[in-house]
Each structure stands twice: as C-alpha cells, then as structure tokens.
Amino acid sequence: MRQSAVLEQLREQIATIEGSAAPKAVLPFGLESIDARLPGGGLSCAALHELAGSNALADDAAATVFLAGILARTEGPVFWCLRWRDLFAPALDLAGLSPDRVIYVEAGSDVNVLTAMEECLRHSGLGGVVGEVKALSTTASKRLQLAAEKSGVPAFVFRRALPLDAPASGTAAVTRWRLRAHPSEALGIPSLARPRWALALERVRGDEPQLWIVEGCDATGRIALPAELVDRPDRQEAQAAA
Amino acid sequence: MRRVVSLFLPNWSTDRIVRKLRQQPDRSAHSAASLAPASAPAPLVTALPDHGRRVVASVDRAARALGIRPGMTLTQARGFAPDLLVIDGDPEEDFEGLKRLALWATRHYSPVAAPDPPDGIWIDITGCAERFGGEAPLIKHLYRRVLASGFTAQIAVADTAGCAHAVARQVPSGRPTIIEPGKARSALAILPVHALRLGPGVADELRRMGFERVEQLMAAARAPLAKRFGLQLHKRLDQALGHLPEPIEPIFAADVPRTRRSLLEPIGTAEAFAHVIGDLTTDLAALLLRAGLGARHLDLYVERVDGHWQAIRVGTAKPSRDPAHLAKLLGQKIDTIEPGMGVEAMTLVSPLTEPLAGAQADALAARRGPDLPALIDALANRFGARHLYQATARSSSMPEREIDLVPPLGRAAPEGWDAALPRPSRMIVPPEKVEVTAMLPDHPPAMFVWRGKRYRVARADGPERLHGEWWQSEGLEVETPLSVRDYFQVETADGGRYWIYRLGDGTQRATGPMSWFIHGAFA
Numbered sequence: 001m002r003q004s005a006v007l008e009q010l011r012e013q014i015a016t017i018e019g020s021a022a023p024k025a026v027l028p029f030g031l032e033s034i035d036a037r038l039p040g041g042g043l044s045c046a047a048l049h050e051l052a053g054s055n056a057l058a059d060d061a062a063a064t065v066f067l068a069g070i071l072a073r074t075e076g077p078v079f080w081c082l083r084w085r086d087l088f089a090p091a092l093d094l095a096g097l098s099p100d101r102v103i104y105v106e107a108g109s110d111v112n113v114l115t116a117m118e119e120c121l122r123h124s125g126l127g128g129v130v131g132e133v134k135a136l137s138t139t140a141s142k143r144l145q146l147a148a149e150k151s152g153v154p155a156f157v158f159r160r161a162l163p164l165d166a167p168a169s170g171t172a173a174v175t176r177w178r179l180r181a182h183p184s185e186a187l188g189i190p191s192l193a194r195p196r197w198a199l200a201l202e203r204v205r206g207d208e209p210q211l212w213i214v215e216g217c218d219a220t221g222r223i224a225l226p227a228e229l230v231d232r233p234d235r236q237e238a239q240a241a242a
Numbered sequence: 243m244r245r246v247v248s249l250f251l252p253n254w255s256t257d258r259i260v261r262k263l264r265q266q267p268d269r270s271a272h273s274a275a276s277l278a279p280a281s282a283p284a285p286l287v288t289a290l291p292d293h294g295r296r297v298v299a300s301v302d303r304a305a306r307a308l309g310i311r312p313g314m315t316l317t318q319a320r321g322f323a324p325d326l327l328v329i330d331g332d333p334e335e336d337f338e339g340l341k342r343l344a345l346w347a348t349r350h351y352s353p354v355a356a357p358d359p360p361d362g363i364w365i366d367i368t369g370c371a372e373r374f375g376g377e378a379p380l381i382k383h384l385y386r387r388v389l390a391s392g393f394t395a396q397i398a399v400a401d402t403a404g405c406a407h408a409v410a411r412q413v414p415s416g417r418p419t420i421i422e423p424g425k426a427r428s429a430l431a432i433l434p435v436h437a438l439r440l441g442p443g444v445a446d447e448l449r450r451m452g453f454e455r456v457e458q459l460m461a462a463a464r465a466p467l468a469k470r471f472g473l474q475l476h477k478r479l480d481q482a483l484g485h486l487p488e489p490i491e492p493i494f495a496a497d498v499p500r501t502r503r504s505l506l507e508p509i510g511t512a513e514a515f516a517h518v519i520g521d522l523t524t525d526l527a528a529l530l531l532r533a534g535l536g537a538r539h540l541d542l543y544v545e546r547v548d549g550h551w552q553a554i555r556v557g558t559a560k561p562s563r564d565p566a567h568l569a570k571l572l573g574q575k576i577d578t579i580e581p582g583m584g585v586e587a588m589t590l591v592s593p594l595t596e597p598l599a600g601a602q603a604d605a606l607a608a609r610r611g612p613d614l615p616a617l618i619d620a621l622a623n624r625f626g627a628r629h630l631y632q633a634t635a636r637s638s639s640m641p642e643r644e645i646d647l648v649p650p651l652g653r654a655a656p657e658g659w660d661a662a663l664p665r666p667s668r669m670i671v672p673p674e675k676v677e678v679t680a681m682l683p684d685h686p687p688a689m690f691v692w693r694g695k696r697y698r699v700a701r702a703d704g705p706e707r708l709h710g711e712w713w714q715s716e717g718l719e720v721e722t723p724l725s726v727r728d729y730f731q732v733e734t735a736d737g738g739r740y741w742i743y744r745l746g747d748g749t750q751r752a753t754g755p756m757s758w759f760i761h762g763a764f765a
Contacts, residue, residue: 057668057763058738064667065765077614088762089633089645090659091667095765099633099658103650105621106629119620125612181737181765183700190686192703192733195765216765219661 027073027154030222037201037210043070043175046152048145050136050173050203052162054180060160062197063179065095065217067130067156072096072221074127074154081105081116081131083160096221101127114140121147121155132158141171168202176203182213185226196226243423246490247351247365247381248406249343249388250396254361255288255336256302257393259329264392285323288331289316299331300361303394336360344493349593351384353541353553354492362410364403364490366551369578372626381418401426403490404482408437430482431457438478444471489549499533500591501525508547508584512576515585519572520565522590527565536561536598542572544579545587552580556623559651560615561596567616571623618650635659639708640727641761642671663706664731666741666762673759676742682756683748686730690742692760697734704730707747726753731764739764 026042028035035041043049051067053059064087071078078101080087085106093099105120107113110133117131121144129148136157148155157173168176182196195216202209215224251257285305289296296316308322320326340357347355347365354366367380374380381399388395397418398409405426412433413419421429430437433456436445448471453459456479459467464476481488494500501522509515519542530537538561542554556571572590579585622630631647635658638644644659659665677691686702710725726747733739741762746754 056738057670058734058740061666061668061739061763062765068667076612079617086669086671088641088666088669090635090663090665091765093658094661094665099635102632103618104631104633105625106631107625108629112625116621116625119624120617123612123614123617181739183735183737184733186701190702192701192731192739195733195739196737197765198737 025152027070031214031225033225034199034201034210034212034214037204037207038175039205043154045074045154046149047174048141048148048155048157048172049175049177050141050157050159050171051177051179052159053178055161055163056181058181059179061091062181062195062216063158063177065091066177066179066197066199066223067158068092068095068097069217069221069223070154070156071101071128071130072098072217076101076125076127078102078127079105079116079120079129081107081113081120081129083108083110083113083132083134087132094219095217096219110134114144117144117155117157118147121151121153124151124153126151126153128154128156130156130158132160134160134162136169136171138170138172141173145172145174173203174205175201178202194224197223199223244366244368244401244484245371245377245399245423246401246403246406247367247384247397247399248358248362248403248410249347249365249384250362250398250407250410251388251393252361252396253300253302253306253394254340255300255331256286256305258336258339259286259288260302261392284325284327285310286327286329287316287319289328290331290333296328299333333360341493345495347384348492348541350387351380353543353555353591353593354490354551356490356493358407362407364406366403366490366492366553367399368552370555373628378418378420381420385418400429402482402484403488404438404478405430405484407439408433408482412437427460427483431455431460435459438475438482440478441474444475447471487548487550489551491549492543492551492553494591495593498591498593499526499529499535499537499595500589501529502587502589504587505585508586510581510584515576515579515588516569516573518588519576519590520569522588523565523569523572526590526592527563527568530563530592530595530598533595534597534599535592535595536563537568537592537594538596539592539594540568540572541591541593542575543589543591544581544585545589546582547584547586548582550582554578557619557627558615559618559622559649561598562615562619563598567619570616571619574620574623614651638711640711641665641708642669643711664703664764666764669762670760673743673761676758676760678742678744678758680744680758684728686732687742687758690732690758690760692740697738697740699732700735702730702732704728705744706730708743724750724752729761 025045026040027045028042051063053063072095080102082104089099105116107116113131113133117129120129144155178200180198182198184196185193187193197214197216199214200211213226215226217223285308286302287305287310288299290299298310298312298314298319300312301310310319310322337359340359340363344355344357344363347363352365352367352370356364358364371377371380374383381397385395385397396410398406400406400409400421401423405421409419409421409429435448435453435456468476480486503518503521538558540556544552554575630650632650634646634648636644636646678687679689680687684705686704687699689699690697705728708727727743727745729741729743732742740760742758742760744756744758746756
C-alpha cells in the first residue's frame with residue numbers, strides 16, 4: 001500500500017517533469033449514482049468547485065458539513081478562509097476532518113478571502129482550500145480555477161447565505177452544488193435520525209443538473225443514500241424537484 | 243499619522259534602588275527592612291557630588307511629598323526629613339537601565355523605541371496598535387506592566403515626541419493620557435513654557451518676561467524672541483507642533499544579527515526598496531547561517547533624509563534564514579513605506595532568533611510536502627498573525643468555550659472533541675433570543691420564532707444539560723452561579739436543524755429566567 005503510494009507519487013513527478021499532463025486525480029463520493037454524473041468519476045482535484053446553502057442558516061450548516069466530509073477524504077493540510085468567525089470546529093471533527101489538519105484564515109472581507117485562497121493555491125500538496133464569500137466574480141473564479149489547476153489542490157468557494165433565487169452568474173467553477181436540509185426519517189421515538197440533505201448538482205460540465213436526497217456525513221465524511229430511496233430512479237425525482 | 247508614546251518615570255533612580263534592594267534582601271538587610279512596604283517607608287533620595295557638596299539628584303514619592311526637590315543640598319533636605327535615607331546616585335547605571343527598558347519596549351510594542359534620559363523612554367507606535375486592538379489597550383498594557391515592575395509612571399501619547407514628552411511630565415494623572423490625532427496644538431497651549439525642554443535658565447527668563455504658557459509663546463512674534471534666546475526655543479516649539487521633524491533614533495540590542503545599507507542617493511521607489519531588501523536579506527542570511535540561527539522576527543528600519551525612522555516588522559512561523567523567503571515577507575510591506583523626501587539608509591535586524599540546524603536538513607525537509615511555514619508567514623503578514631489559527635479542544639462545559647485558538651504549526655498537537663456530543667457547524671454568537679412554545683420542565687420546543695420567522699418543530703432530541711462555569715472569570719455565569727442551560731436539537735418541518743437552549747432548568751428560578759435562545763445550526 002505504502003510502496004504503491006510512493007510509486008504513484010514518483011510517476012506523477014515524472015509526468016510533471018516530462019510536461020505530460022498527469023492523470024487527473026478525482027475525489028469520488030463512493031456513491032455510484034453521484035460519481036457517474038461527474039467527469040472522471042468524482043470531484044476533480046485540480047479544479048475550483050462552488051457550493052452554497054441558502055439564506056437559511058441550517059442550509060449553510062449542511063453545506064459546511066458536506067464540505068468537511070469531502071475534505072476529510074483528502075490528504076494534507078486544509079486552509080479554511082473565513083470572513084467572520086461563526087464556524088464551529090467540533091462539527092468538522094465530527095465529519096472526520098481532524099482539527100490538526102485545518103488552519104483557519106480570518107480574512108475579513110470577500111476580497112481578502114479570495115486573495116488568501118489564491119495565496120494558498122500557489123502551494124501544491126494541500127488537502128484543499130476553502131473560501132467563504134458572499135459574491136464571486138467571473139474574473140476571480142477564473143484566477144482561482146487557474147491556480148487550482150496549476151497546484152493540483154481542490155478549491156472550494158462557499159457562497160454564504162446565497163438566496164435561492166440568486167441569478168446564476170457565470171463562474172469558471174467546474175461544478176456548482178447546492179445543499180438544503182431535508183426532513184429526516186421519522187424514527188417514532190423522541191430522537192433524531194441521521195440528517196438528510198437535498199443535494200443539488202446545479203452545474204457540471206457536460207451534463208444536466210441533478211438532485212439527490214442523501215444522508216449526511218458519517219464520522220469519516222461519507223454521505224449515503226437513504227435505504228428506502230436507493231432503488232428508486234433518482235432522475236425522475238430530480239426533475240420533479242427541480 | 244505618526245503616534246509617539248512618552249513614558250515618564252518620575253522616580254526612576256529611587257524606584258530602581260528600591261527594586262534592587264527588594265530583590266537582594268540578604269546583601270543589605272537593614273535597608274531592605276526599612277524599605278519594606280508594610281512599614282511606612284522612610285523618604286529616599288540619591289545624592290551626587292557637586293562642587294565639593296553633596297546635592298540631591300533624585301527623590302522618591304515620600305521625599306517629594308515632604309517638599310524635597312532635586313538640586314537641594316543634603317543638609318537642606320535633612321531639614322525636611324531627619325530620617326532621610328541617602329544612597330549614592332549612579333547616572334550611568336540609570337541610563338543603562340533606561341536602555342534596557344527601551345529594548346524591552348522594542349520587543350513588546352514597537353521596533354522604534356529609545357531612551358529619553360534622564361527618566362523616560364520614547365516609543366514610536368505608529369502602525370503598531372493593531373496588534374493590541376487599538377492605541378488605548380496598548381498603552382494600558384504598557385502602563386500596567388511598568389507599574390507591576392514597581393515604577394511610578396506617567397504616560398502620554400501624541401502626534402509628536404515633543405508633545406507626548408510635555409504632556410507626560412506636566413499632566414500628573416493616574417491613567418495614561420491620549421492626545422487625539424491633530425490635537426497637539428490645543429494640548430500644548432495650556433502647558434507651562436518649561437514643558438518644551440528648553441535650555442537651562444531659558445524657562446525662568448521667559449517667565450520673568452511674562453510668558454507663562456505655551457499659547458503665549460505661540461502667539462508672540464518670533465523674531466525678537468529668536469534674537470534673545472536663539473533658534474533653540476522655536477525649534478522645540480515647532481518640533482512639538484509637528485512642523486519640524488524630531489526623529490527617534492531606535493536602540494538596538496548589541497548582540498542581535500544586524501545589517502545595514504547606506505545609500506549613495508536617496509531612494510523612493512518600490513523597485514529600489516525591493517532591491518535593497520534583497521541585499522539586506524542576503525547579508526542577514528549569511529550572518530544567521532554563521533551563528534546557526536533562524537529568524538523569527540525581522541525589523542526593517544527605513545531611515546529618511548529628514549532623520550525620521552520608520553520600522554516594518556514581520557514574523558515567521560518557523561525559524562528561517564532563506565533570503566528569498568525573508569525578502570518576500572518584507573516585500574509585501576513595501577507599500578507601507580513612506581519615503582517622504584527619500585530614504586538614505588536601511589537597517590535589517592532580527593531581534594528574535596531560534597537555533598536552526600544545517601542548511602541541508604532544511605532543503606530535505608522542504609522537499610517533502612508543501613512549504614507550510616512559507617505559506618503561513620505570507621498569510622500572517624498580510625492578514626495579521628491573530629487571524630490565522632487552528633482550533634483545539636478545551637475541556638469546558640460551555641460550548642462557546644470548548645475551543646481554544648492556537649497559532650498554526652503550534653507544538654502541541656491539537657486533539658479532538660467528544661464524538662458522542664452533537665455540535666452545530668455554524669454558531670450564532672452571541673446566542674439570540676427566540677420565542678418558544680414548549681411544555682415545562684423538559685419538553686422540547688414545539689414551535690419557535692426567530693428573527694420574525696415562525697418555525698414548527700417536527701422532531702427533537704434532548705435535553706443536554708450544561709451547568710454554567712461561574713468560576714471562569716470570562717464566563718457570563720459569574721453573576722448567576724447556579725445557571726443551567728438545557729440544549730435541544732430540533733428539526734423543523736422543512737428539515738433544518740437548530741440548537742436551542744433554555745436558560746434555567748424549568749423548575750428552579752435560580753437556575754435561570756427560563757428564557758430561550760438559539761445558539762447554532764446543525765447539518
């Protein structure tokens with residue numbers, strides 16, 4: 001296992017030196033129905049991704065944990081650039097993103113967050129870079145996409161409190177996700193079941209928008225499909241919901 | 243805008259003696275006993291020989307209260323206080339002490355600090371207050387530290403060194419005095435003329451001529467006065483008002499790595515600064531390599547043709563002596579340099595260093611993984627080191643205190659939280675009050691109203707009972723030691739999950755007023 005990882009690294013290095021594009025690494029969700037919709041079978045690493053909740057705080061909270069779950073499955077330090085300090089670190093830990101991997105940058109404004117992200121993306125070998133902003137211009141997104149391509153580090157722009165009816169601006173992000181809280185399974189006892197999210201892939205290169213109902217992250221950051229929904233054709237439901 | 247702190251230590255010599263005696267009680271036991279704080283201390287003065295007599299050089303608070311003033315003969319002084327303690331003064335040692343104090347200030351407050359003999363120091367805090375959260379907290383911090391060391395102190399901060407100096411000495415106050423930017427003129431106006439640091443006898447003569455206050459001097463015609471007293475008088479006035487520069491030449495510790503470049507022609511462009519910074523970092527890296535050290539702090543002093551010194555401070559997360567890295571850190575701050583009429587010299591000092599092993603080891607370490615120290619330094623110097631942190635677990639029963647923020651790459655390995663306890667990913671700080679419909683004592687809310695919106699609760703989990711930590715000084719619970727919070731995790735009809743608590747256990751009034759708050763949102 002370890003040896004193969006070393007070999008893999010060497011191959012990548014050789015490919016980089018030779019200038020031939022290294023095979024694009026992806027981060028699969030491990031769920032066939034989602035991964036099949038993503039080019040390469042997962043979230044591509046050397047790329048910019050955009051995600052949002054909504055102006056309901058619970059939706060932003062869901063998006064936060066979804067993101068933590070993705071980053072939990074990467075390797076290397078994660079830089080989380082914030083505008084203000086409302087992120088509660090224990091929740092990231094619960095989703096498998098250990099606190100010793102996360103370095104917070106409280107940058108204060110959209111412009112500063114984007115600057116900090118770009119600075120981080122100049123360094124390869126990071127597990128991921130997150131930036132929480134309100135607005136993202138096309139130019140800024142292009143710069144981030146280029147920086148992510150160059151360093152091979154996945155970059156995530158988290159649009160905070162983005163209204164549901166916000167006009168979709170043209171950004172260079174490879175995928176755009178929207179997370180919304182969804183009623184969980186009724187257990188019949190005074191207790192809460194695993195949280196559920198309506199996970200929408202609003203934009204992906206070369207495919208239609210998709211929507212899935214998933215169960216929230218477990219302790220290793222993996223999401224799951226609810227048991228009673230697995231066998232149902234999700235395409236139909238997606239169209240119905242959209 | 244330039245801001246200068248003047249720290250005035252009215253009893254510098256005598257306070258120093260008292261402090262020294264307290265620290266070495268065995269060597270002069272009888273003096274220490276008489277100086278013990280419990281008994282009323284005997285008045286203490288230092289004496290210096292003067293034309294075959296001994297005169298009082300400095301006095302302590304008790305002696306001053308009795309009317310003893312520096313310049314009296316000892317015989318006169320004994321007339322005021324027969325039990326007077328007299329110790330030989332040592333002006334050189336006093337000056338060395340001031341230098342040490344100024345060096346201490348360079349480490350804590352601003353790279354530009356200098357002794358202001360015989361009994362004060364200057365600190366140019368321009369651009370340095372941010373780290374303390376403002377000018378007032380910085381000065382308060384300085385004031386407390388000086389008082390805690392056993393020195394009487396008076397502090398003033400103003401736009402000019404002269405104004406700060408004058409106010410610190412003329413406005414006796416139990417608190418530091420802040421002269422707001424642009425208010426130097428009105429602050430000076432009411433002060434007596436001798437506040438301007440004039441030559442011996444000049445103030446007395448001015449007073450004989452009817453000049454009591456600085457405002458009279460400002461209003462008077464300059465030429466006759468200049469003829470009578472020379473240029474010094476108006477130079478001091480103009481310096482205090484900020485019309486003439488009065489540079490503070492910073493003090494450096496003797497043993498720190500330092501390198502300096504004097505320039506043939508004054509420079510003022512960003513490219514020229516970058517070039518000089520490159521030369522300086524290369525020189526400094528060589529010095530550090532020879533000493534086996536890496537820099538943790540760098541101070542770049544920019545010396546202008548008008549004598550003004552400006553300092554730029556950057557820090558590194560790990561000791562470094564990579565000239566390119568150091569130059570890059572300093573390069574980010576070039577735009578803060580105010581070149582004025584031009585810069586004629588630059589000095590680079592590393593006031594804080596740590597041992598660093600051989601260069602080969604560095605290079606090998608750098609090849610593995612990302613160059614985190616470089617990235618962290620770049621971010622910290624742009625956004626402030628305070629805004630760059632990692633979170634670690636801290637045992638506390640109040641969720642808002644379960645987190646400790648530590649500098650990134652800290653030595654202690656951050657650990658996790660209790661995985662069994664649900665915690666929200668977004669906190670609402672401070673918790674906001676919500677209107678809740680719920681049955682007491684421990685039914686979860688059935689409905690709540692938050693920010694004018696009504697939420698129907700479909701499912702809930704809880705309560706998790708947390709007891710207030712009234713023993714924590716920063717806690718809100720100090721006033722209400724019995725306070726209890728009952729936390730519920732609720733899911734609204736549309737699936738949103740929120741963290742809601744009731745202050746009070748539902749039965750005892752002493753545990754809280756039974757009001758409800760929202761404290762966060764879950765995934």
